[in-house]
Amino acid sequence: MKKRPFTLAATAFHTPERGILEVLEKHLFSIDAEGRIADILSPADDGYEQKKEAARAERTLVELAAGQFLLPGLIDLHIHAPQWPQMGKALDVPLEVWLQKYTFPLEAKYADLDFARTVYADLVDGLIANGTTTALYFATIHGPASLALAEICLAKGQRALIGKVVMDDPVQCPDFYRDADATTAIKETEQFIEAVRALAPGKRPLVQPVITPRFIPSCTDEALKGLSHLAARYDCHVQTHCSESDWAKTFVEDRFGQSDAASLDGFGLLTRRTILAHSNFIDEEDMNLIAARGAGIAHCPLSNAYFANAAFPLRAALDRHMHVGLGTDISGGYSPSLFDGCRHALSTSRMLQSGVHAHLPPQERGLPGAPINHCEAFWLATAGGAQALDLPTGSFRRGLEFDALLLDTRVAHSDIHIYDGYDTPEDVFQKIVLNATHGNIAKVWVSGREILKGIEPR
Amino acid sequence: MKKRPFTLAATAFHTPERGILEVLEKHLFSIDAEGRIADILSPADDGYEQKKEAARAERTLVELAAGQFLLPGLIDLHIHAPQWPQMGKALDVPLEVWLQKYTFPLEAKYADLDFARTVYADLVDGLIANGTTTALYFATIHGPASLALAEICLAKGQRALIGKVVMDDPVQCPDFYRDADATTAIKETEQFIEAVRALAPGKRPLVQPVITPRFIPSCTDEALKGLSHLAARYDCHVQTHCSESDWAKTFVEDRFGQSDAASLDGFGLLTRRTILAHSNFIDEEDMNLIAARGAGIAHCPLSNAYFANAAFPLRAALDRHMHVGLGTDISGGYSPSLFDGCRHALSTSRMLQSGVHAHLPPQERGLPGAPINHCEAFWLATAGGAQALDLPTGSFRRGLEFDALLLDTRVAHSDIHIYDGYDTPEDVFQKIVLNATHGNIAKVWVSGREILKGIEPR
Structure with a gap:
């Protein structure tokens, strides 16, 4: 145009x-x-x-x-589009209640395409008004609703990378909200990729599809393998949650005998076009692996304060020149503003440096190393996010x-x-x-x- | 009226x-x-x-x-009025630079009454627009400028408690910005108290004077004693900083062989009408003492992330039914909004509970106990602040x-x-x-x- x-x-x-x-x-x-x-x-x-x-x-x-x-423009590297109506709500309950009583039932409602269209229009307007020019979205398991989000972003002019979510493991996912099976999940992901590419063709598409296994615990091996084949065949972006909490970290280690990052790499899902949300519990070896693959990390400091059990080691990641940007993580995070994201990245880095527990002596309380400054925070929200997504902007x-x-x-x-x-x-x-x-x-x-x-x- | x-x-x-x-x-x-x-x-x-x-x-x-x-209406229990022009600025420098290069030179400018009137009018408008109906202000060492702040609050209709700051120790305070000596500081404080009470007489004055030793390290014993006599004679509110950082805590212990709270109590400065800013490093004994005196604490989570070395043990204080409210601590805190204050109190309480250092095992990383919720945060910003100030509002x-x-x-x-x-x-x-x-x-x-x-x- x-x-x-x-x-x-x-x-x-x-x-x-x-x-x-x-x-x-x-x-x-x-x-x-x-x-x-x-x-x-x-x-x-x-x-x-x-x-x-x-x-x-x-x-x-x-x-x-x-x-x-x-x-x-500001770049949101991690946001759950369907959780928009829940923004600022239900953050006073434990994670399990948040997921089972609030989040999964809400995401399940996007089987209703009219509901999806109404909410997604409000969402994209709300993000644009907050200065978010690019967003990397988790949608839901529903192909039609996820495609509606792509259409809305295109119509409203927001740069967007959108994933139909895959979650097919019957043990970990609720009956009322999961993919029928791995084959269906992979087939619907492929249809979604083709539909989005048909919607926004050309070399500089405003809207792109993203392969989106929710996180390892919600996916079967078969689904992870199939998605990795799609990623290679379509040269697509990939997004997932990585080592967000003690539970998530331990779950993957128990299942695969190695870290989340190493497991994703084993499946072929850790590429230059991959964005890992959170990654709070990655160790040195994981950092080296992620950096070697050129994958990016979506740091979500606000939701981490609520649900992650620890802060992401941002200074260490930046000093290694890793690809890092900021995510609002709506609705685990309550703020749609990446300016807020910058501010939470700043205060979190300060608290990580000094520590929080006054009863400990200073040398045991904090982690040595400089906190980030406001210029680094703004870089994360702009050029850093663009670098992570390999987009010519920021x-x-x-x-x-x-x-x-x-x-x-x-x-x-x-x-x-x-x-x-x-x-x-x-x-x-x-x-x-x-x-x-x-x-x-x-x-x-x-x-x-x-x-x-x-x-x-x- | x-x-x-x-x-x-x-x-x-x-x-x-x-x-x-x-x-x-x-x-x-x-x-x-x-x-x-x-x-x-x-x-x-x-x-x-x-x-x-x-x-x-x-x-x-x-x-x-x-x-x-x-x-x-929202109640700000700790704000440095003269630092308003510095709000959102110079938070990327170390504390010593922040104080010596930025903060003290800025505060010294309030010797100029015209400058003071211009800034204070902007300040009070800005706080009212953010919903702050009551503010407990640190002004500067200057009587006339501090009185101008009282006049402006009265004219604009904001409920305010205002202190002419006392800082007379030549070792700790810069030459260009300190009280001439303890006698002068006490005399000018007394004049300020009487001037504010003349300005807003009656049983329900909108504006009240507050006795304000900056903190123990900046005051001589003579000044602290004299202020304590004034507090008793005039039945006045008192405010000061208490155990904000490792440095402040250790300084007072070295000087008096006891904690900040115990030292203030020794001087007669810990009363039902006292508000202690920060108090991050108070121990159990201090908590018991502060609670017994009925003194209040101004929790300032945002500035603490920048300058305090640790988080205030808010849950513990609330569980003891201590008097606690929220302060923006402008400009150590950059936000004029007590809604932001609520949000930072919430996220800080979460991070205190779970800890921040991912390399530690969970049981060593966090502090057991529930984080606060949004209802408690809002109570702090309203009824809690009113209780701490003993005001019939909130x-x-x-x-x-x-x-x-x-x-x-x-x-x-x-x-x-x-x-x-x-x-x-x-x-x-x-x-x-x-x-x-x-x-x-x-x-x-x-x-x-x-x-x-x-x-x-x-």
């Missing part, structure tokens, strides 16, 4: 390299008819004024006002997809208070990362298309 | 007892000319319809729409001050998604606690006065 080229005059913040903030003050961003960044000019570059004047004359100039900033560079958001610090409901002459641009960025909410997001673009409207070109 | 009585027709949520949610569906709340709750009627009570009709006829009925709810009961907020779940920027027929009122309350932001707060009342306007009476 051809779009109308346009030029943005904006001060942008981005973190193209891990932990490094670049402030692009009053730059011109030219977006081409394919929705890619054709050019970026700084005020010191030749032709800056001419280009700006020309765009203004053509009425294709979007000029940001004081207090407005351009940021890369920062502002010539040739990348223009996935971005306009953040307005001066809206009525803003908690970002900037004091001129006191705050540097670097301070402004930190204030945005730490206090931006839904209400600060005035506009969102994906692949150059404006999918949430705020201000008009001037 | 007499106000116009009015009647609210609303579904209200409150937690008058710790951990117990009461849903008052479609109740009528009559607010008298003193700003107190004169009466609460349920639809089953005699006279409900007549009262509603009469209020409508008098045009004093405020009727909430679908999706709007009434909640008690829930909806006849005779209490009407400090409340109108929470609108259906505003454009809401992350609270309610599904009719799927969410119970209890679910709605949990969704509010976990996802309410600034943008959801449509109206705020303190002592019956509407201090943030949204909808009009219909």
Whole structure:
């Protein structure tokens, strides 16, 4: 789909390299008819004024006002789409109750396609309004409802990677909500892959299918093998949960005599296109294996506080240059905002460093090593997520997809208070990362298309 | 000041007892000319319809729409008013840099009364907009600027307890920012107390003075003694930091051969009207002492993640029925929202329970005992804070001050998604606690006065 080229005059913040903030003050961003960044000019570059004047004359100039900033779109590496109605609910009950009484019955309702369409439309609107330009979704076991999610993302313009969930083990999965058997699960996954690829063909599809075994405990060996064949045949992304909790870690070790990561690798499910949610209990050997395969990790600090029994060793993963991004993990996590994700990644890394138990002496309480900072957190939510998914987006560079958001610090409901002459641009960025909410997001673009409207070109 | 009585027709949520949610569906709340709750009627009570009709006829009925709810106002038990411009900034530097390069130079600027007035007006507006109806403020060492904060709170209608900070120890405090000496600090504190009481006289003053030694390490013995005499003579609230970090705990033990709490008690500074910020490193004996004195604790989970070296043992404190509330601790904490405070109290309690270090076996990693739930968190932010301050507010009961907020779940920027027929009122309350932001707060009342306007009476 051809779009109308346009030029943005904006001060942008981005973190193209891990932990490094670049402030692009009053730059011109030219977006081409394919929705890619054709050019970026700084005020010191030749032709800056001419280009700006020309765009203004053509009425294709979007000029940001004081207090407005351009940021890369946010990337959610782990979210359960069907759990959207449950967001912020039932987090006061034990995991077993959460799963059996709330989550599985809710996911089972997506057999009803009308219900699915209603919720998924609300979901995608809600995420876009929070600045999520790319989402890696777990859907449900239902092919038609999962395809409806793909259609909705496409229609609303959100970049999405979507998996029909596979869970076929009758011992671990409830009767009312599981695949009939491994053969059916594999066949329906293949149909889903083909249907999504038919929906969004071409070399740069906005929506892609993902092979999605829920996690090893919910799948038979036969299902895991069959999905691995599909992954190879279709060169597809793969997503699953990995070593989230003590229980999950121990279950896989008992079943296969090796770790979750090693077991997935044994099935051929650990590839450059694999995203492992959580991975809190991976050890050094697992880290080496995951890094060697080029697989990515979706760090979900908020849901981990509730259900994971421990924090993900984020600093260690970053220091190894592993592929890591952030997931909201709705509804194990209650917040749809990846700004919240950044903030929880930050506070969790602090608590991991210092420890939490005051009765222990400091040297036994904490884990040595620096916590992450806000630039690293924002990298995780943008360029890090894009790297993990191998997508050409996540920062502002010539040739990348223009996935971005306009953040307005001066809206009525803003908690970002900037004091001129006191705050540097670097301070402004930190204030945005730490206090931006839904209400600060005035506009969102994906692949150059404006999918949430705020201000008009001037 | 007499106000116009009015009647609210609303579904209200409150937690008058710790951990117990009461849903008052479609109740009528009559607010008298003193700003107190004169009466609460349920639809089953005699006279409900007549009262509603009469209020409508008098045009004093405020009727909430679908999706709007009434909640008690939020109480911030620990906030550094002068650090408002620094909110969300400089949290990537070590504590020593944060203090010496950022915080003390910023606080020193409040010698400039114009600067103070500008920032404090922005601060009080920002907190009211976040639903904070009562705040216990640390100001600075400057009497005039601290008094300006009192005037601004009074003018804007926020309930406030304000302390001119005392820090007179030349070894611990920077030359550019400390009291001249103990005598001056005590004299200026006394003048401040009298000035605030002259500003807000009467039995139910909206604004009150608070005796505020910054913390033991920054005060000489002479200052601590003098402040304790003032506390007794004026029957004043007291606030200070207590056992926040390893360093602070050890410093006091080295200086006095006993804990922070015991030392404060020795000086006569631990009373029913004392609020201790943080208190992460208090032991059983300290807890018993604090509970016996009836002093309160301001739990600040967010800033603790950054600067405290450990988490406050909240469950243990609640199980002893200690007086505990929540503080934002701006700008050690970056969020002005006590809803965020609730959320950080929740996730911290989870992480304290399960532990954070995945390499430890589960039995060594965590601390046994239940985490807190969202009803307890909301109690901390409302009735718990009121109890700690000994103020007649924090829930909806006849005779209490009407400090409340109108929470609108259906505003454009809401992350609270309610599904009719799927969410119970209890679910709605949990969704509010976990996802309410600034943008959801449509109206705020303190002592019956509407201090943030949204909808009009219909």
